[in-house]
Amino acid sequence: MSTDRQTLLVTGGAGFIGANFVRQRLAQRSDERIVVLDALTYAGNRRNLAGIDPDRCEFVHGDIRDTALVERLLREHGIRTLVHFAAESHVDRSISGPDAFIDANVIGTHSLLKAARTVWLSGSGVPHRFHHVSTDEVYGSLGPHDPPFEETNQYQPNSPYSASKAASDHLVRAYHHTFHLEVTTTNCSNNYGPFQFPEKLIPLMLVNCLHGRPLPIYGDGMNIRDWLHVDDHCRGITLALEKGRPGEVYNIGGENERPNIEIVQRITGAIDAAFAADPSLAPRFPSSPAADGRGCWSLVTYVKDRPGHDRRYAIDPRKAQSELGYRPHETFETGLAKTVAWYLANEPWWRAVMDGSYRDWLEHQYAGR
Ligand code: NAD
Numbered sequence: 553m554s555t556d557r558q559t560l561l562v563t564g565g566a567g568f569i570g571a572n573f574v575r576q577r578l579a580q581r582s583d584e585r586i587v588v589l590d591a592l593t594y595a596g597n598r599r600n601l602a603g604i605d606p607d608r609c610e611f612v613h614g615d616i617r618d619t620a621l622v623e624r625l626l627r628e629h630g631i632r633t634l635v636h637f638a639a640e641s642h643v644d645r646s647i648s649g650p651d652a653f654i655d656a657n658v659i660g661t662h663s664l665l666k667a668a669r670t671v672w673l674s675g676s677g678v679p680h681r682f683h684h685v686s687t688d689e690v691y692g693s694l695g696p697h698d699p700p701f702e703e704t705n706q707y708q709p710n711s712p713y714s715a716s717k718a719a720s721d722h723l724v725r726a727y728h729h730t731f732h733l734e735v736t737t738t739n740c741s742n743n744y745g746p747f748q749f750p751e752k753l754i755p756l757m758l759v760n761c762l763h764g765r766p767l768p769i770y771g772d773g774m775n776i777r778d779w780l781h782v783d784d785h786c787r788g789i790t791l792a793l794e795k796g797r798p799g800e801v802y803n804i805g806g807e808n809e810r811p812n813i814e815i816v817q818r819i820t821g822a823i824d825a826a827f828a829a830d831p832s833l834a835p836r837f838p839s840s841p842a843a844d845g846r847g848c849w850s851l852v853t854y855v856k857d858r859p860g861h862d863r864r865y866a867i868d869p870r871k872a873q874s875e876l877g878y879r880p881h882e883t884f885e886t887g888l889a890k891t892v893a894w895y896l897a898n899e900p901w902w903r904a905v906m907d908g909s910y911r912d913w914l915e916h917q918y919a920g921r
């Protein structure tokens with residue numbers, strides 16, 4: 553379908569951040585349409601886009617490595633803006649099976665760049681923007697007193713995941729430098745919020761509290777991440793699309809460094825408090841230690857560390873602040889409270905996405921720990 557309204561191509565729009573971006577963007581821009589291209593891996597789910605007006609958001613089930621498909625979508629919909637989220641995103645999976653990360657993150661990103669170059673730069677070219685969504689993990693691990701990551705930091709990726717994202721960042725940069733593709737890249741810190749697959753720290757701990765399952769803390773629990781509510785990441789991406797200079801990189805973060813153990817303390821405390829305030833929760837989740845007053849902290853279990861586990865990430869957001877006017881709206885307290893409430897209210901969602909194959913993977917993951 554072609555239309556006069558601006559249409560964006562969003563890759564990975566059925567995943568966690570992509571789906572939040574699609575929802576936020578459609579709510580903010582009544583004049584826009586979005587085409588979502590997603591392969592629906594274990595992490596992608598049509599449920600994440602439920603309730604969205606199909607006239608404004610078309611879902612295409614396909615792979616970003618299918619360059620011909622991407623070219624066709626760009627042409628048929630007259631698309632001039634591509635926001636690229638699609639990736640394999642979980643560090644633990646990149647350790648147990650790195651190949652999928654090279655395929656999706658490196659080959660996949662290159663396929664999109666090739667399609668964008670063919671469609672947007674042939675002949676006299678058309679105005680366009682290719683926005684690449686990347687991660688702070690490309691900069692490696694910080695020591696306790698190191699300054700936060702700036703855009704000029706050397707790349708020192710430590711996991712197959714971060715190495716594959718670093719490779720994709722370099723390809724995006726090279727397509728700008730060599731072919732003049734108009735690109736922007738954002739490197740963001742750890743996100744949390746609705747629709748996050750329960751393999752990442754915050755939703756995994758939330759769901760395990762409700763099921764009464766162990767809360768696995770890797771190593772000593774003192775690894776530090778810089779947490780950002782997903783809505784604030786999505787706002788930063790929109791600002792980069794509007795105000796970002798082609799060829800530039802912007803670091804996006806929450807200036808909110810916390811050790812993992814504190815995150816788990818806050819989640820267990822929030823679940824205990826929710827059960828104390830709402831008597832309907834205990835019969836819904838009878839296996840939770842919050843249901844009988846023991847408290848979810850009793851589930852904490854220290855397990856063997858993640859191999860190559862980065863110790864600390866922190867973002868210096870000054871460039872995004874000064875050039876884009878970026879500022880997070882959520883504090884960690886408001887963002888986490890909303891997230892806990894969302895997971896309590898959306899039990900059918902997380903039960904549906906945690907199917908048998910995922911549970912098998914999780915059990916295999918912890919078998920040796
Ligand atoms: P996610 O794993 O929740 O979702 C990834 C989506 O990409 C899924 O819908 C999946 O089906 C899709 N996908 C994977 N391979 C594909 C392929 N070959 N073709 C088409 N679709 C494919 O990931 P997320 O947490 O939403 O992360 C989105 C992006 O943001 C990633 O590029 C990630 O590196 C980056 N990022 C994530 C975080 C975070 O904290 N989650 C932080 C910074 C950056």
Ligand code: DAU
Nearest residue numbers: 641642643687688689741742751752753768769770775812
């Ligand atoms: O920094 C941005 C990155 O954040 C993104 O690029 C990645 O896509 C995203 O997955 C995330 O990577 P992390 O490895 O930091 O996230 P994860 O939620 O897997 O782990 C957060 C921290 O919690 C990390 O120090 C490992 C620890 N952890 C994680 C899990 C799943 C545990 O202690 N126990 C767990 O069960």
